[in-house]
Amino acid sequence: MKVVVDMNKCQDHGQCVFAAPDVFSMDDAGRLLYVADPDDALRDDVEEAADVCPLQAIRIED
Amino acid sequence: MTGRILVAGASMAGLRAAEQLRAAGWTGALTLVGDEPHMPYNRPPLSKEVLAGQAPFDSLAFRPRASVHDAQWLLGRTAVAARLAERTVVLDDGSVLAYDGLVVATGMRPRRLTCPGPRAGRHTVRTLDDARGLREALTRPGARVVVVGAGFIGCEVAATAVGLGAGEVTVVDPLPLPMIGPLGELLGRALLRRHEERGVRFALGTGVAGFTGEDRVTGVELSDGRVLRADVVVESVGSVANTEWLDGNGLDLTDGVRTDELLRAGGRPEVVAVGDVARFPNARYDGVPRRVEHWSIPGDTAKHAARALVAHLHGTRDEPAPFAPLPTFWSDQHDFRLQSFGAPALGRDDVRVLDGDPDGDVLVGYHTGDRLVGVVALGGQAAVMGAARYRNQLLKQPALTA
């Protein structure tokens, strides 16, 4: 699957990290890092991450 | 699976419920009824980025999952009555909708002040249309703004108004400190200082007695006798649950729809409530039913309620475990953020600084009987990340009642 985070929207809330820690993480400065092409087995987690992002910055593009 | 699930209220909780019903295996019909003319949109930016003009109004729309693309949306239509015994809901145009399952997601509306004075010039912030109107008023040069209510939304609006260059911004509240109800004294004081340093004035410990002006507001009369001149008034004095349409069905509707631990209302397995309007017991705490007006709750309640409802409609027994969400809340004001995990209000009498100090970035712990029940960070990104480190600890704790 393909994940896109709109970094203009993202405000580093980190909610996505709790929902899908294998895909989203924070660097030491608290900035978001993510895997753009995670395994399809992680789809549920990534959908959850997209749901809980307060800025609705995460898009799943199949 | 045939049959229809009707979702009343087409905002965040309604959308999440529809999506979670599909995720839980519901393949029957889905109908959503919403009295706003808009598809579901995100409310928090209405007092922050969008009110400030940093993000456009059309950035607020949620992107519904593909699984609900066949749902029927009846927008601009209001549910005016329900006959739960007959499993029907009546809309404002007289049509009667029959359902097999009903999801109550009608949320809250702002409470209004009833003291005397003109109505024009007085705003609330709940809907997109509210925020459009308020933004227009706040961007008039030199606008003098009085915000009534020093809770989260009131303080966010005050911060945004200062940022927009309003002539004067004053927050009025009968309580002695802003946000003291949910956060307690220590952070209340820290927040007061931060707001004052950034140009917000406060009139605390006094209520509002009335409004001056003929056709529109020119000032706010305080109960201590002072009058604050005002071109724009924002009323952020709490909210009222939209449950009138459910009257007459024997439900407990005191402050929202009272539910059981599976979010079912009135002992009816085919009726669930989600989002702000649901007054549910949280198995993580004391089991007392409470409404929680946090952005995280529509998603959490939707997931749980959908599973319970679909299990019932499919006649299976795989009901979920009792609902025990970890409340999560944030608020952005000026250049700082508040991030909360857990239930700080339950531990307001035993507040400890866990890291930093109230003059800068600070992380505060709330305790009951020596046990941590909530953490709140105030400041920049480092403080927020500090709070996140306690989230696991809060998640792992056994129930308060245990």
Ligand SMILES: Cc1cc2nc3c(=O)[nH]c(=O)nc-3n(C[C@H](O)[C@H](O)[C@H](O)COP(=O)(O)OP(=O)(O)OC[C@H]3O[C@@H](n4cnc5c(N)ncnc54)[C@H](O)[C@@H]3O)c2cc1C
């Ligand atoms: C300005 C603002 C800022 C916020 N900021 C934050 C924040 O920073 N952090 C945070 O955690 N939370 C925040 N929140 C809270 C969060 O947005 C809410 O908890 C969330 O929107 C609740 O969603 P809901 O769908 O349950 O209710 P609502 O969004 O109220 O949706 C209910 C919908 O049902 C409709 N409706 C009502 N009655 C009927 C009827 N009879 N028939 C048909 N439709 C009906 C309503 O018009 C509405 O569209 C904020 C809220 C507001 C208003």
Ligand code: SF4
């Ligand atoms: S939850 Fe959203 S805003 Fe927060 S870090 Fe993830 S993408 Fe960014």
